[in-house]
Amino acid sequence: xxxxxxxxxxxxxxxxxxxxxxxxxxxxxxxxxxxxxxxxxxxxxxxxxxxxxxxxxxxxxxxxxxxxxxxxxxxxxxxxxxxxxxxxxxxxxxxxxxxxxxxxxxxxxxxxxxx
Numbered sequence: 001x002x003x004x005x006x007x008x009x010x011x012x013x014x015x016x017x018x019x020x021x022x023x024x025x026x027x028x029x030x031x032x033x034x035x036x037x038x039x040x041x042x043x044x045x046x047x048x049x050x051x052x053x054x055x056x057x058x059x060x061x062x063x064x065x066x067x068x069x070x071x072x073x074x075x076x077x078x079x080x081x082x083x084x085x086x087x088x089x090x091x092x093x094x095x096x097x098x099x100x101x102x103x104x105x106x107x108x109x110x111x112x113x114x115x
């Protein structure tokens with residue numbers, strides 16, 4: 001399994017932007033597709049976005065399509081999630097993980113969007 005550390009969360013007003021980062025360890029990072037998931041209080045962890053191991057293919061949940069952008073830097077073993085036009089319903093703890101998830105989860109980073 002790969003070790004993951006998410007960062008970049010914070011509190012913003014609706015309409016604002018945040019950029020989340022995920023640092024991964026392990027020599028096989030470049031062979032993993034990676035995904036971002038989020039979990040709001042009292043709800044299940046939901047898929048947000050995914051990117052292929054080359055970065056050439058991306059996929060988004062309908063709720064974030066057109067507002068969020070996933071990217072990766074394999075040389076740095078980093079995955080990013082640029083979040084624009086944030087809404088209060090985006091409030092959640094955000095996690096990155098190999099896609100499909102293999103049980104490797106970091107501690108997440110909290111995103112809070114106020115109206």
